[in-house]
Structure formats: C-alpha cells, structure tokens
Amino acid sequence: MSETTRYDVVVIGGGPAGSTLAGLLAKRGRSVLVLERESFPRYHIGESLVTGMIPVMEELGVVDELEARFQRKTGINLVWGKDPQPWRTDFSATGGVYDHSWHVRRDEFDQILLENARKLGATVLEQARVDDVVQDADGTVTGVVYTHGGKKQQVSAAYTVDASGQNRVVTRKLTDVTFQEDLRNVAVWTYFERFTPLEAPEDILVEAIDGGGWMWGIPLSDTELSLGYVLPATQLAEATAQGRSRTDVFLEGLAGSRIARTMVDPADAGEMRTARDWSHISERFHGPGWVAVGDAACFIDPLFSSGVWLGTSGAWMASRALDAVLDEPGSEEQALGRFEATYQQLYNDILAYVRFFMDPNRLREEYMERAQGVGRMYIENSRVGFISLISGIKALPELVSFDPMGVEGIQEVMQDRAARAEAAKAAKGGDGEPAEPGTETDAAAVAAPVG
Numbered sequence: 001m002s003e004t005t006r007y008d009v010v011v012i013g014g015g016p017a018g019s020t021l022a023g024l025l026a027k028r029g030r031s032v033l034v035l036e037r038e039s040f041p042r043y044h045i046g047e048s049l050v051t052g053m054i055p056v057m058e059e060l061g062v063v064d065e066l067e068a069r070f071q072r073k074t075g076i077n078l079v080w081g082k083d084p085q086p087w088r089t090d091f092s093a094t095g096g097v098y099d100h101s102w103h104v105r106r107d108e109f110d111q112i113l114l115e116n117a118r119k120l121g122a123t124v125l126e127q128a129r130v131d132d133v134v135q136d137a138d139g140t141v142t143g144v145v146y147t148h149g150g151k152k153q154q155v156s157a158a159y160t161v162d163a164s165g166q167n168r169v170v171t172r173k174l175t176d177v178t179f180q181e182d183l184r185n186v187a188v189w190t191y192f193e194r195f196t197p198l199e200a201p202e203d204i205l206v207e208a209i210d211g212g213g214w215m216w217g218i219p220l221s222d223t224e225l226s227l228g229y230v231l232p233a234t235q236l237a238e239a240t241a242q243g244r245s246r247t248d249v250f251l252e253g254l255a256g257s258r259i260a261r262t263m264v265d266p267a268d269a270g271e272m273r274t275a276r277d278w279s280h281i282s283e284r285f286h287g288p289g290w291v292a293v294g295d296a297a298c299f300i301d302p303l304f305s306s307g308v309w310l311g312t313s314g315a316w317m318a319s320r321a322l323d324a325v326l327d328e329p330g331s332e333e334q335a336l337g338r339f340e341a342t343y344q345q346l347y348n349d350i351l352a353y354v355r356f357f358m359d360p361n362r363l364r365e366e367y368m369e370r371a372q373g374v375g376r377m378y379i380e381n382s383r384v385g386f387i388s389l390i391s392g393i394k395a396l397p398e399l400v401s402f403d404p405m406g407v408e409g410i411q412e413v414m415q416d417r418a419a420r421a422e423a424a425k426a427a428k429g430g431d432g433e434p435a436e437p438g439t440e441t442d443a444a445a446v447a448a449p450v451g
Contacts, residue, residue, distance in 0.1 A: 007031045007123075008326055010144060010157040012130050012170065014040065017294025017311035018163030019113035023060050026121035027112050030326065033155055035128040035146050037164075040114050045189065045275060047226055048073060048204045048218045048305040051098035051182075052392015053090050055400060062116050064265070067091035070102040070109070072202050075216045076304075079207035083364045086259060088200060089387045096393060103204070103218050103226075112298050119427055122134055124447045130169050133160065133290075140327035141170065141289035159289060159322055162296040163315070166314035168282075173286040180351065182358075183279035183301050185213075186236045188250045189228030190270045195219075196263045204305065205263075208360035210256040214303065227260060229253035230277065230302070246272045277302055281347055285314075285340040288332075293318050298347045301354050304390040310350070313392070313399055314343045328405075335404035342402060346395055353389060392419075 009025055011018045014036030022032045057063050075090030092099040118124045128148040134156070136142050143156035162170035171177065197219060198205060205217030213231030220226055229250050239249045250272060254261050281298040285291065294311035321339040325332050353374050357367055371386040374394075388394040 005033075006143075006156045007033045008157060009033075009159045009161060009322060010035065011122075011163055012144065013159045013163035013165060013167075013294070013296070014114045014117070014124060014126070015044070015110055015163060015165060015294060015311070016113055016308050017296075017315040018161065019110070019117045020056060020060065020082075020312045021115070021163065021293055021315035021322075022124075022163055023117035023120045024056075024316065025323060026117060028059075028319075028323050029121075030051075032117075032122040033157070034114070034117060034122055034124040035102055035113070035130055035144070035148075035155075036124065040127045041111045044106035044110060045187070045228075045273070046183055046302065046305075046307050047106055047215070047220060048103050049101040050305055050309045050391045051094075051101045052394075053304050053309040053312050054098050054101065054397055055264050055396065056312050057357045059316075060113070060116055060120075062112055062309070065110070065112055066102055066104070066291075069112070070104045071219060072100045073103050073204060074100045074202045075200060075204075077198050077200060077203040077205050077259075077388075079205070079257070080360055081208075081362050081364050081367060088203065088330065090203075091199070091387065091391055092389070094393050098391075098393065101391075103202075103220050105220060117419075125446050130164070133170055135289075139288060141174075141287070152410050158326060159291055159355075161318070161322075162292040163289060163294045163311075165295040166299070168292075168296045170290050171282045171284075172268045174287055174290065175282050176203050177280050177282050180279040180281075182355065184233045184278075185230050185277050185301060186233045186274060187228050187272050187302070188253075188272060189216075189226060190250065190272050191220075192225045192227060192264045192268050192270070193223055194268055194413040195224050195225040195227075195267065197222075198259075198263070204260060206303065207257050207260055209253050210281075213253060214360075215253060215257055215260045216302075217263060225264065227254075227264060233276065233278070233439070236274075246274055279351070280353075281344070285343055286336040291318050291322065291336065291339075293343075294313055297343065299357075300347060300351055303354050303357065304350070306350055306390070306392070309392045310346060313346060313395070314339075316399060317342060317402050317404070320402060324404045325378075331405060338404050338406070342398065349395070 008030040010033045011022045012035055022034045024031045024365055077086055077088050079086045106272050125148050128146050130144050130146045132145040134143045137397040141160045145154045207215045209215055216228045279300045285297045293314040317339045323334040324335045356370050368386040371389040374389055
C-alpha cells in the first residue's frame with residue numbers, strides 16, 4: 001500500500017450530491033478528493049429536474065451550460081385523482097424567477113457536475129474503488145482505503161463524505177436504515193425515438209395507472225421520450241413468477257394509461273431497463289469523522305422528480321456545515337446536528353406528501369390543500385402551494401439561509417435528534433439494521449436505484 005495522503009475532505013462517489021459538495025468545498029479553498037468507482041460519462045436514470053435546485057447550480061456556476069445543453073421543463077401534466085381530465089401546473093405559478101428547470105440526460109448532466117468539481121479545485125479519481133473505511137480506536141472515521149490503477153492506497157481526511165448512493169459505503173457500516181415498506185417499488189422503463197408530445201411539450205407527464213402504479217413521460221428532446229412504469233415490487237415479482245417478462249409488464253401498464261398510450265406506438269419501444277426505487281432513510285446523517293449525502297443518506301420515491309434536488313440540497317447544506325467545522329473543530333455537534341435535522345426534515349416533508357398523493361382517488365383540490373400545510377411555510381393559494389412544494393421552491397428560504405453555526409433553535413435540533421434515535425431504537429426492538437429488501441424481484445430489477 002502506498003504512503004497515506006491527507007485531505008480536508010474525501011468524498012466517496014462523484015454523482016450529483018458528491019460532485020456538488022466537492023465543488024462547493026473546493027471553491028471555498030478546502031482540499032477535497034473525490035473517489036468515483038465508475039468512469040464518466042455513465043448511464044443513470046433520474047432525468048427530470050425541479051426548479052428548487054437552481055440556486056445551488058447557480059452557486060456552482062453551471063446554469064448556462066445546463067440551459068445550452070438540455071430540454072427545458074416548464075411544468076407537470078398530471079393524470080391523477082378522481083377528476084376525469086388531466087390537469088397541469090407550471091413552475092411560473094410560484095411568481096419567482098425560476099420558471100423552468102430541465103429534462104437531462106444523466107450521463108451528460110453528471111459529467112458536467114463532476115468536471116466542474118475538478119475545475120473548482122477538487123482532485124477527482126475515476127475508477128477508484130473504496131475497499132475499506134478507516135477508523136481510529138475511538139471509532140472516528142479517519143479516511144479510506146481504495147484501489148486505483150491496480151494499486152491499493154490509503155487517504156486520510158478530517159471528514160469522509162458518503163455520497164456513494166445505494167452502495168452506502170459508510171452508512172451501511174455505521175448507522176441503521178429504515179425502508180419505507182409502503183414504497184418498495186420497482187421501475188421499468190424504455191425510450192422512444194418517435195412520440196406525440198403533450199399539449200405543453202416541455203412538461204413531464206405523471207399518470208396514475210389503472211391496476212396500480214404510475215407512469216412518467218420525460219421529453220429529453222424532440223426525438224427522445226423516456227417512458228417509465230413504477231409499480232410495487234411484489235406486483236412485478238408476481239408477474240415474473242407467472243412467466244410474464246418486463247416488457248409484458250411495461251406494456252400492460254401502458255395499456256392501462258389514458259395519456260401515455262396516445263403518445264407512443266408500443267412497437268417502437270426500445271430495450272427495457274429495470275431498477276428498484278425503495279424509499280429509505282438512514283438513522284444518522286453524520287457521526288465522528290463522517291457525513292452522508294444523497295442516496296447514501298436517504299432516497300424517496302421519484303413521483304415528483306425530487307431525487308437530485310434532495311441530494312444536491314443536502315450536499316449544499318453539508319458543504320457549509322463542514323466548512324464551518326473545519327474552521328472550528330469543536331463545533332461538530334452544532335453544525336452537523338443542524339445539517340442533519342434540516343436535511344431529515346426536507347425528507348420527511350416530501351415523504352409525508354408523497355404518501356398522501358399516492359392515493360389516486362382524491363379530488364384535485366385535496367392534493368393542493370394538503371400541500372399548503374407541508375413544511376414551515378404557509379402559502380394562501382393552494383395551487384401555488386402545490387407547485388411550490390413539489391418543485392422544492394417552498395424549501396428554498398430555509399436552504400438559502402441555512403446557517404450551521406446559528407444559535408437559534410439549536411436546543412430543539414439536539415432534542416429532535418435524541419428523540420429520533422430513541423424512536424428508531426424502539427422500532428427495531430434494540431436490533432441492528434434491518435435486512436436489505438430481499439429477492440422479491442429478479443436480479444436485474446434491483447441492480448440500481450432510480451433517482
């Protein structure tokens with residue numbers, strides 16, 4: 001093993017959350033090493049972004065490139081609830097400066113962020129596999145052992161950030177995870193080169209399907225539509241046991257739609273892809289010497305395209321918290337405790353609303369009225385409250401003003417953290433981490449997360 005090198009922060013994973021955190025810390029003059037196990041560009045799903053992540057993209061300096069490279073996304077076209085007609089809500093309804101986001105090809109988008117982290121000063125190693133997490137006698141994480149270019153090396157850092165996605169390199173070892181049992185879903189999707197666009201051609205389609213589940217339709221360009229079917233993992237497992245293929249299941253979902261089926265010819269479907277999207281949250285987002293962001297910390301059903309927003313928002317806050325702690329080492333519990341509490345609140349807010357929305361038998365106004373009361377802001381107009389919540393705009397004041405060293409509310413943060421730890425312990429009956437979701441689908445169906 002080669003001689004140990006040292007950085008302020010080592011980041012495991014170069015996806016959106018890891019690249020965002022690395023870029024922001026490097027921009028502040030911190031020494032950062034990113035260890036990415038794959039070689040970019042690489043394929044990934046999670047192609048539709050929301051406006052709530054634009055401010056952090058502005059801070060990273062990549063908005064102009066996103067605007068030049070990708071299809072605009074101006075709103076959401078929904079086929080959901082008791083109302084027989086599709087209904088639309090658009091980002092401009094919030095009245096702010098962010099009237100659109102983008103539909104992106106994730107291989108390109110993720111590479112933009114990773115290259116930007118390099119440009120801002122982070123050291124980035126691709127095809128670098130983390131083999132072990134290094135801890136001292138007290139259990140504090142002090143770095144990692146990794147293999148790159150056929151050589152095993154060790155790096156030490158004041159903080160190790162787990163941005164490794166569903167691999168959860170650090171959190172799998174050092175904290176428990178809770179899977180949302182009612183949201184153990186699987187996505188089956190493909191691409192169409194020919195399609196009929198929606199009336200608002202830049203919208204994403206979100207459509208409830210007769211028989212269970214829902215479909216997305218994402219226009220990546222004038223000649224490419226991403227179309228996916230999200231359904232309970234048990235439903236796919238039952239279909240597989242009956243001898244039906246993933247293509248059969250996808251086409252059954254398409255046939256059960258009202259709008260999606262009018263957009264494409266089933267005969268034009270490309271190769272079917274399958275991935276799990278089991279919503280989960282880690283009990284802790286930080287510990288001695290480590291922090292978690294992105295899917296390594298938490299993941300939520302992609303119904304509202306919140307995955308990249310949630311991950312980059314967590315990274316945005318974590319970068320400020322780590323910057324503060326590196327300046328004042330004794331402030332870890334306050335700064336990282338505030339980061340964790342705020343990040344988990346973002347997750348819990350959107351989780352609560354997704355659960356409410358998942359019932360496709362409510363009236364449109366019920367969905368909108370419930371959105372008003374979620375989070376810490378109250379918006380009088382229910383339609384504005386709905387789009388503000390699902391676009392991430394509603395959380396922006398708290399994110400933009402996030403101060404890891406603020407004294408206001410710190411006692412409540414610590415009490416909330418202790419209460420959550422006790423509740424998690426009681427729920428598990430004192431046992432350790434629950435088993436990972438099992439083999440209720442074929443191996444290909446659990447190969448990668450959605451989001």
